[in-house]
Amino acid sequence: MIRTQIQLPNPLYRKMKSVAASRDWSLAELVRRGMESYVETCPEIREPEPQWDLPVLRPSGGMLRDPATLSLEADAVLDRLMEAPE
Numbered sequence: 001m002i003r004t005q006i007q008l009p010n011p012l013y014r015k016m017k018s019v020a021a022s023r024d025w026s027l028a029e030l031v032r033r034g035m036e037s038y039v040e041t042c043p044e045i046r047e048p049e050p051q052w053d054l055p056v057l058r059p060s061g062g063m064l065r066d067p068a069t070l071s072l073e074a075d076a077v078l079d080r081l082m083e084a085p086e
Contacts, residue, residue, distance in 0.1 A: 009013075 008016070020030040 016030055017027060020027050023030070025033075
């Protein structure tokens with residue numbers, strides 16, 4: 001078992017002592033039982049799912065390309081067309 005310290009407002013502490021005494025429990029027993037009850041009824045907190053973004057589709061059907069590389073490819077295609085024998 002682990003020992004811990006908590007701070008309680010005076011009115012709550014007095015009420016808890018009264019409840020514990022009426023049941024012939026220690027204050028620690030009252031807190032344990034109260035926390036067990038709370039944990040059983042508390043909904044489970046889940047980690048948020050990572051946000052999923054819809055992929056962007058391009059008419060070319062290919063992957064997204066860096067526009068800076070497209071002009072180099074277009075120039076290479078043009079060069080090949082110019083060099084092709086007629």
